[in-house]
Every structure is written in structure tokens, then in C-alpha cells.
Amino acid sequence: MNARMNTVMLEATRLTRAGQLSEATAMIQRLLSGVPGSGPAAEGVHRAAEAPIEGECYVIDAEPAATATAGREPPRRPPSAPAAMMHARTAWPGVDAAALLEQWRGFHGPLGEPGPLRAPDPLPDGARFINGSYTNAAGTRSYKLYIPSGHHGQPLPLVVMLHGCTQDPDDFAAGTRMNELAEKQPCLVLYPAQATTANPTRCWNWFKASDQQRDGGEPSIIAGITREVRDTHPVDARRIYVAGMSAGGAMAVTMAMSYPDLYAAVGIHSGLPHAVARDLPSALAMMQQGGASPLGRPAKEISGAAPLPAIVFHGDRDTTVHPGNGDQVIRQCAPPASARRTPPGIDPRMTVEQGQVPNGRAYTRTIYLQTGGQAVAEHWLIHDAGHAWSGGASRGSYTDPQGPDASGQMLRFFLEHPRPEASH
Secondary structure (H helix, E strand, O other), X not given: OOHHHHHHHHHHHHHHHOOOHHXXXXXHHHHHHOOOOXXXXXXXXXXXXXXXXXXXXXXXXXXXXXXXXXXXXXXXXOOOOOHHHHHXXXXXXXXXXXXXXXXXXXXXXXXXXXOOOOOOOOOOOOOEEEEEEEEEOXXXXXXXXXXXXXXXXXXXXXXXXXXXXXXXXXXXXXXXXXXXXXXXXXXXEEEXXXXXXXXXXXXXXXXXXXXXXXXXXXXXXXXXXXXXXXXXXXXXXXXXXXXXEXXXXXXXXXXXXXXXXXXXXXXXEOOOOOOOOOOHHHHHHHHHHOOOOOOOOOOOOOOOOOXXXXXXXXXXXXXXXXXXXXXXXXXXXXXXXXXXXXXXXXXXXXXXXXXXXXXXXXXXXXXXXXXXXXXXXXXXXXXXXXXXXXXXXXOOOOEEOOOOOHHHHHXXXXXXXXXXXXXX
16 A cells, blocks of 8 residues: 555545545545546645655445435435446455445445434343443543343353444444343443544444554553453453454454453454454455455464354345455464464364244354364354344344344353453
8 A cells, every 4th residue: 555545545534524525536536547636635635645644544334225224314425436437447456446436435434424322222120231431541432331130249241342333332232132131141241432533433443553452552442441340340250252243343353362361252243354454445455355364464363272262243245344254253263273383183173054034034154163062163144134233123223133143142152152260
């Protein structure tokens, strides 16, 4: 990614946020087709290219109109690209320029601000959904913690839920129904909230190098919130888990990879592997193609004596995050023994099951088993599903009530995988 392309993308972000959609579209078209720009905006880009680049790029989720939540007005989009754009040259290896432009247009971020925060659902008698805030050197984030009515001081599992772009804790809780499940299988559910000051569309910044490492950036904040709740509430430290949707799913992988001493297992819905992007263009490329990292390296594999327990859900018609990313997450979390330089006894074996939700979607469930029969990873591919939480409630955004119950299956998988020893 050269300096001019990076600068143009930054300027296009600024223009779209200012409402100058046609100017932003034209600028990206010129960039991808190799045509020099003109006019004040282009001159500004030329001047900026001569100096160090500063600013922020934001990657956010897109939702096809057919699967958007009923009643939510779709974001406005700029006019269609001219036919000539369909023949634009590839801007960098492996990425189709026209598809990239369409994906850029489909994003909620610069083209539409997040909707208003939704009101929380009514609580069962005795349950609490409390607010909190955490601050460290990387910044401040608020959070909500669900304490089920069945909690009477006993140590409970803790599930950390990372929302997707434009979402918030109340919306994510409503859509995933995780609080309802916590009433049936008592556990604490923690919802860190991304701040609009960190990302205007409330996306976790999974694609930024500064937010992909232990004890730095957003991972340090999320881990700090997790530890704060662990230390101030009765939590079973062997049963702390992290899960997320889309951008939150990508960040969940980063959390599990960066803090294997804190989280016992990870759940990823419509997400991406850890550290496969470093900026907006490489993030878009990975979201679009779903294969090997556009940075020219395979998904980074974890170190340690055992695979990381992971359960992955992805729709096979997801046009926002390519379903191939689910395979990459599995490869990253549960690679074969030969790739891990570990004894061959942990090399996972694979079984495949076909299923169908009554009056709903079909799915393929792939289970990776260690020697001895325990599942180390599960991959649920939901057929004909888009970019939405499988089995979720329609009162939350980006949900697909017709699919298998991702929340229930994640919680089941989590509770099957406690840490061998508590770690603080």
C-alpha cells in the first residue's frame, strides 16, 4: 500500500463524512483506475502526500438490504459507478477494484452514522444489568454487566461479548439473547462498549496494528474490563470466555490470541482471523477475499502446548465478510500438530454433520477432535445466510432468526472447555 493510496483513502473518508459523496467516489475511482486527480481535493491529497500521513481509517460492517433489521432505514449511498469503473485495473494483487469500490459504498461508517442507542429490554425479577466504566493508558470504555436472577454469590462463568459496528451493549444483548440464556444457565455476561471517539461507527479497531497486541490499545482495555469484573464479582476464573460479531468477532480472536491466560475459549460469528490486516485497504481485501492474508502471509498461529478452543459461525452468503475467513480462524486457533511443533497426539481429527433448523436454515457443522475425543473447535457454516447473528432475535440488529442458535451453541461449547487451572 503506497503513500498516495493511503492518503486518498483518508481524504475520501473525510469527504464522505462531510457529505461530499460524489467527490469521494470520484476520488476513489481515479485512484483505482490510475487517473490523476484534479481540483482542490486532489491538490490537497497531493500536498498531503509530501508530508507524513496522519489520521484514522475506519472499517465498519455492511449489511445487505435483504437482511437488514425491519424498520431500520438503510444508509444513503452514492450513485452507481460508471461502466468504465467495472474495467478498472486491480489496485493491488488479489483485490478487484470494482468490488472494492462497491464494498466501500456499502459501509455504514462514513456514509451513515450509528442509530440512537436502544432502550434495554425489561429484566426478570432479581436480575441486574449494571453500567460500568474502565480507564487505562489506552483510553476509557464503558461496559454493561448482566447478573442473572439465579446469582446468589456463587462463582459463575463470565462471557465477554464484543458487539459489531453500529451496535451497542443493549442492542447486542437483545439480538443475541445471551442474557436470556444466562437465566437458564447462570453466568455473568459482560458487554464492553466501543466509543464513537475511538471509531465513529462503534467498530472495534481490529485492523489497526496498535490494537492487535497484548497490553496495548483496545485489547488492553477489554482485558482490563474483564479483569476488573473478575476481581470485583464472584467469577469462576477457569470459565472466562470471549465472543463477538463481525468486527467484534475479529477482536474476540485477537483477545483470545493475546490473552490465552485469561480466556478459556473463543466464539466468533462472521469474523476474521487475528492480525491479517494493518490498515483499511488490507482489511477490505481480507473481508472481500477470505483466503490468505493480503499482507502476503498466512494467518498467524498461536503458540503453546494445545490448540485454543474455538467455535465459529458464518453464513455462506455473507457478502460483508467472506465466509472463507471462518476457515482461516479455525486454522489459526486449531492448526495441525505439524504446524505447531507439538506432539502428534493433539493433531485434531475432523467429523462433519449436516443439519436443518425446523422451518429454518440448513447448516454444516464441522467438529475438530483431539486424540481422546474432545472437540477442540467447531465450525458452523449456515447455508443461505448473510451477515447476521444466527438464531438471534429480530428486536436486535443484524440477526437471522431462521438459523441455528449460535448463542446457545457457543455457551454450550464454552462450558465444555474450562481452563485446566485458574490463572490471574
